[in-house]
Amino acid sequence: MDRPTNRAGDGRRARPAAHELARYEALFAARTRGMKSSAMREMMALTERPEVISLAGGLPDTTTFPPELYAKLMSQVAADSTARALQYGPTEGMAVTVQCIVEVMEEEGTVVDPAEVIVTTGGQQVIDLVCKALIDPGDVIVAEAPTYPGAIPTFGAYQADVVQIEVDGDGMPIDELESTLDRLAAEGRRPKFIYTIPNFQNPGGVTMSLARRHRLVEVARERELLVLEDNPYGLLRYEGEPLPTLYSLDAAAVGRGGASDLVIYLGTFSKILSPGLRLGWAVAPRPVLEKLNLGKQGADLCSSPVTQLFVAAYFKEGGWREYIERLRALYSRRRDVMLEALEQHFGGKAAWTKPHGGLFIWATLDGGVDTTDLLAHSEGVAFVPGRAAYMDGRSGASSMRLNFAGVPDDDIREGVRRIGRAMGGQAGLFGVLTGSSPGAAAGERGGDAGAGAAGSGESPSELADVVELPRRGKQGSADRRSAGKRRDR
């Protein structure tokens, strides 16, 4: 309860009359039209209540960081670097921090020149700065479908024309990319960059295969196209062999031990250390880097020296690899807990990805279920409706993103159970409406009526291994309506 008790006498502030609101409207930049709020986001606001189990966030679990280490490092920064910590820093970032970045990237087998690194305020700022540097209104960005929901408002704000390419179990299909590029070329258009999250994609949970990575780099080189490689989770791999970054593949293609000249690499400390630090980075070809630097000067001059020095102190301490190892063990177990819960509660009603790392599972429901509606129907649990991962805000309606990393095991189980129960109710009703299931079939497990996969005889466990991302045509009205927006078909 807040209590603004402002008596009338004390100098009234003039409130704009309603007719003046039209004047504001005239003042707003055209780009604000691309900055939409959505029903879905309104609804997400509801899930901020404490009693709600949220599988919606993009959060790592920061409770795993040792408090005594945090305290020690902070006091160390405070004592040893008071003036530096409290001062502005260089726009490109502090050398000690850049050194940590070089170390992290080496861990993924990627060698970079410290002079080509810029420290940013979270990875998010890289997306913003890259758009700022490259995108004029109407310019084309090619992205995956689904794509990182947090990139969508940024692309929208720069009025980009985003063409999305559906991923499959091996990430973005490069032949699809090529035919998209051909078609764009026929229209006299050429994307400013290709945006991809090759590892444990957010939200899809899929990883681009090695062959596709090679092919993507080839295509980029053949056509002289920039690639924005967003890699927040590369070190959070729970199974399988690490794959080389696009940056390193392109650098190898350039040869002579040089740097990549077409890949802009985006990294972040958010998932391997802490999002609260707000520190990310970009590695980019020099001319691009210069523009990113100029853009950053206009945005925030520099990222926080306090947290940059914290990172430097943390890396000097030497335990950062062990901490990531601990995160891997924890998140890997939670992933398995979620996969198990999904088999139990979604089996026969949905298909979902089985990520080899990262934070997210992407589940696609059978039948005509719109997950935005499901969210309204799912009591006490939150997830990100699939629409959030599509530029048009309509595709992906029957999918959802689930975070397994930031939530304790029991909450994962209970959250998935609650969603499953709501799904069962909806699928049962759908079955009744379509005549594929008799009435009163809306029990917890009665929801597999009317579903595409249900009749195929696959067991839930087999289904769980199927990587199936939303396909148009078998879903509800929302998807069908947006079919015209797809450029690659």
Add this chain to the structure above:
Amino acid sequence: MSGGAIRSGTRSADAGAAEPGTALRRVAVLKGGTSLERKVSLRSGAQAQEALSRLGHDVVAIDAGPELVAELRQAEPDAAFIALHGSDGEDGTVQGLLEVIGIPYTGSGPSACMRCTDKVLAKHLMREAGIPTADFHSFRESSFKGLGAAAALADVERSLGFPLVVKPARQGSALGVKFARSSEELPGAIVGALSYDSKVLIERYVKGRDLAVSVLDAATPGEEPEALPVVEAIPREEEFYNYESRYEIGMTTFVCPAELPGDVAVRAQELALETYRLLGCRGVARVDLMLEEDTGELVVLETNVVPGLTETSLLPLAADAAGIGFEELMERILLSAVPRRDL
């Protein structure tokens, strides 16, 4: 069909009870809550709060939650200003509760709230009273599950034709509202709508201009309510006036007064007043209408008993066009907070 006749007796509860709003020194603004329109409500509440403070009221803002009754008892307000949208706030729940604990509140009483919030009920009442509204059918979830109503959907399709608009019976914003263009799309749309309510409204799609008429009780007790100038909402790009554009500046252009032939504007206002009276509203309400493109006829869609008060809401815009500033508007709405007994 002039605006003179009072069709229902629901306003008789006012009689003799009026006390000027100025006596309402301490006002609790109820906002937020847990409905799906929580965020909009917080914005409406903030607007009301500021204006009422500037008017010299002692304002207590309460985010309606599990402690609402306790907080109200502690705050001891002279009146509650309801800025809650959606379930609990707009459907008579909070209104009934406030009557139990004896706190006068703004706007319509529980029964009017129920009539307006339930679009199906409102449409039945309008149809019986001869107020034009789009043809419709409605179903309860239970009728699909227990009475085999799915088999009747073909009849609905035949009688209304495609496209159909499928809505939850009770959900204020456009959440859960879907188009169905074919038989294949109808089940999914119904399931979607039934995620928000146990009752679904299936309506003939009316293509045309999107109008809203706000109705405000008179400043002087005993006088007739007044219909404010007609607002037209012109969506910028979407064929369907969607949820996003409803609340965001720039997505929709609002024109007030709407550029309509004089008789159409008057007729829209008359219809709004008729609807307001029919449903037993008080204080304030916003009646949404369509001017059908093909027929030139006006049809009433629905009535909102707690219209939005945000920077982009239609009620403040319409009031302003009528020369009623935001503070005066708040004061007028506050006047409806008089001790009452619901019918």
